[in-house]
Amino acid sequence: MRATKYIDSVPHSNKGEPAMESRSRIRVLIVDDSAVVRQTLKEILSSDPEIEVVGTAGDPFAAAEHIAEQAPDVITLDIEMPRMDGLTFLKKIMSQHPIPVVICSSLAEEGALSTLKALEYGAVEIITKPKLGTRQFFEESRMALCLAVKAAASARLRPLGPSHTVEPKLTADAVLSRVTNAMVETTEKVVVVGASTGGTEALRTLLEALPADSPGIVIVQHMPELFTRAFANRLDGLCAVSVKEAETNDTVIRGRVLIAPGNHHLLLKRSGARYFVEVKDGPLVCRHRPSVDVLFRSAARYAGQNAVGVIMTGMGDDGARGLLEMKEAGAYTIAQDEATCIVFGMPKEAIKLNGVSKVCPLQSISSGILNHCR
Numbered sequence: 001m002r003a004t005k006y007i008d009s010v011p012h013s014n015k016g017e018p019a020m021e022s023r024s025r026i027r028v029l030i031v032d033d034s035a036v037v038r039q040t041l042k043e044i045l046s047s048d049p050e051i052e053v054v055g056t057a058g059d060p061f062a063a064a065e066h067i068a069e070q071a072p073d074v075i076t077l078d079i080e081m082p083r084m085d086g087l088t089f090l091k092k093i094m095s096q097h098p099i100p101v102v103i104c105s106s107l108a109e110e111g112a113l114s115t116l117k118a119l120e121y122g123a124v125e126i127i128t129k130p131k132l133g134t135r136q137f138f139e140e141s142r143m144a145l146c147l148a149v150k151a152a153a154s155a156r157l158r159p160l161g162p163s164h165t166v167e168p169k170l171t172a173d174a175v176l177s178r179v180t181n182a183m184v185e186t187t188e189k190v191v192v193v194g195a196s197t198g199g200t201e202a203l204r205t206l207l208e209a210l211p212a213d214s215p216g217i218v219i220v221q222h223m224p225e226l227f228t229r230a231f232a233n234r235l236d237g238l239c240a241v242s243v244k245e246a247e248t249n250d251t252v253i254r255g256r257v258l259i260a261p262g263n264h265h266l267l268l269k270r271s272g273a274r275y276f277v278e279v280k281d282g283p284l285v286c287r288h289r290p291s292v293d294v295l296f297r298s299a300a301r302y303a304g305q306n307a308v309g310v311i312m313t314g315m316g317d318d319g320a321r322g323l324l325e326m327k328e329a330g331a332y333t334i335a336q337d338e339a340t341c342i343v344f345g346m347p348k349e350a351i352k353l354n355g356v357s358k359v360c361p362l363q364s365i366s367s368g369i370l371n372h373c374r
Contacts, residue, residue: 025052026153029072031063031089032056032104033081037129041076041104041145044130048146058082060089067099074152076104076145077123079114087118094122100152104129104145112230119200124152124342128224143287144224151197151315155342158201189215189373190252190275190307192268192299194292194322196222196314198342202362203312204235207257209366212240215308215373216252218260218268218277218299220290222314225262232259248279260290267298268307275303286318292346296322305330308369311356313341317349324355332372333357334365 028051030041038056045051054070057063059081066072075093079086086103093099103118106129115126125148130141191214195203199221207217223231229245235257236243244250246258246266252275260266265285267278285291292311296319299307309326311319313336327333333356335347340362350356360368 025050026149027052027054027070027073028149029054029063029066029070029075030056031058031060031075031081031086032078033058034078037078037104040130044142044145045076045149047142051146051149060084060086063089067093067097072099074100074102074149076102076149077118079103079105079118087114087121090118090121090123094157098122098157100124100155100157102127102148102152112227113234115227116200116230116234122157124148124155124157125197126224126227128226140284143284147287147315148197151343151345154315154345155197158342188254188306190268190299190303191215191217191310191369191373192295192303192307192326193217193219193310193312194221194295194314194319194346195219195312196288196292196316196318196343196346198313200231202336202340202342204238205362206310206312206365207235207239207241207243209363210239210241210370212255214241214255214370216254216275217241217257218246218252218266218295219257220260220266220292220295220319222288222290222292222318223262225264228259228262232257235259246277246279249276251276260295263289265290265294267294268302269298270302286316288316288318292319293322295319297325300325300329300331303331307331308372309333310336310365310369311347311350312336312362312365313343314346315343316345319346320349320353320355323350324353327355327357334368335359336365337361 030038032038042053045053055066057066077086101123102125103123105115127144127148232243232245241255241257243257245261250258265280265282269276269278286293309323309331311323323333335350335356337359338344
C-alpha cells in the first residue's frame with residue numbers, strides 16, 4: 001500500500017536532503033527489472049569514487065520506497081518493466097518530485113521513439129545498457145554510464161513540457177523550394193552545432209524556429225547508436241527544415257540538417273563549392289564518439305570564415321577547443337547562455353578559452369544564426 005500511495009503522490013523524503021556540494025559522492029538509485037543488469041550497473045557505478053549506489057529496485061513500486069527512504073541524487077531507469085512502465089513512472093517523478101533521471105535502455109531502433117519520448121518527459125540522458133564484448137567496449141560503456149550520471153547530478157531540471165505531435169510533411173512546395181535553392185546556393189554559410197546533456201530538447205527549440213531555406217546545418221549530439229536516426233526522424237516531422245541522420249557524402253545544402261550517427265564521428269568536408277560530410281570510426285575524442293571537437297575542427301579547416309559554430313548545453317569540454325579553432329579561422333561562434341542550459345559545461349569552457357563571439361539564450365540562437373548568415 002505504501003508504494004502505491006507513494007507513486008500516486010510523490011512526497012519529499014522526510015529524511016534530511018543535504019545539498020549536492022556537501023555530499024562527498026553522487027547517490028544513485030538503479031531501477032531495472034533484470035537482476036543481472038542491476039548488479040552490472042551497480043558494479044560499474046560503484047567503481048567510480050565519485051558515485052555511491054544507495055539502492056536497486058526491480059520495478060517502480062519498489063523504487064518508490066527507495067526514493068522516500070534514500071533521497072537519491074540520480075535515478076537510472078529502464079523503459080520496459082513489469083507493473084508500471086518506465087515512461088509512466090518518469091512522468092510521475094518529474095511532475096511530483098523531480099529527480100534527475102538517466103534512461104538506461106536496451107531497446108533497439110524500433111523502440112527508440114519510446115526512449116526519445118522520455119527526454120520530452122524530463123529525462124536528462126540516454127545510455128544503452130552495457131553488453132558483453134571486448135575490454136575496450138566495456139570500458140567505453142563504463143565511461144559513458146559514469147559520465148551520464150555525473151552530468152545528470154549537475155543538471156538544471158526543467159518543468160514537464162507539452163507533448164509534441166509529429167505530422168508528416170505532405171506539401172511539395174517545401175521540398176521543391178529546398179532543392180531549387182540548393183542548386184544555386186551551395187557556397188553560402190554552413191552551420192555546425194554541438195550539444196550534449198539537455199541537447200535533444202534544446203536542438204528541437206533551435207530547429208523549430210528556423211525557416212525552410214535556412215543555411216545547411218551539421219550537428220553532433222552526444223547520443224547512443226541507433227537512437228540518432230529516430231531522433232532525426234522525429235525532428236524532421238516537427239521542423240520546417242529537413243532533418244536526417246548523416247551518411248558519408250551527404251551534401252550540406254540550404255534547408256537540410258544532418259545529425260551525426262551515434263558511435264561515429266562526423267566531419268565537414270569541401271570539394272570545390274560543395275560542402276559534404278564524412279562519417280568515420282575512430283577512438284573516443286574528449287571522451288565521446290561522436291565528438292563535437294572533431295566536427296568543429298573540420299569546419300575550421302574546410303569552411304573557415306564561411307562557418308558558424310554553435311555550442312550548446314552539455315557537461316565537459318567537448319567542442320571548446322574546436323570552437324576556438326573555428327573563431328581563429330574567421331568563423332562566427334555562438335554559445336548558449338547559462339540561464340537556458342541544462343548543464344552549463346561545454347559553453348562555459350568555450351567562453352573561458354575566448355572561443356565565443358556571442359553568448360545568447362537558447363531562444364535567440366536561431367535569429368543569431370540567421371542574422372549573421374544574411
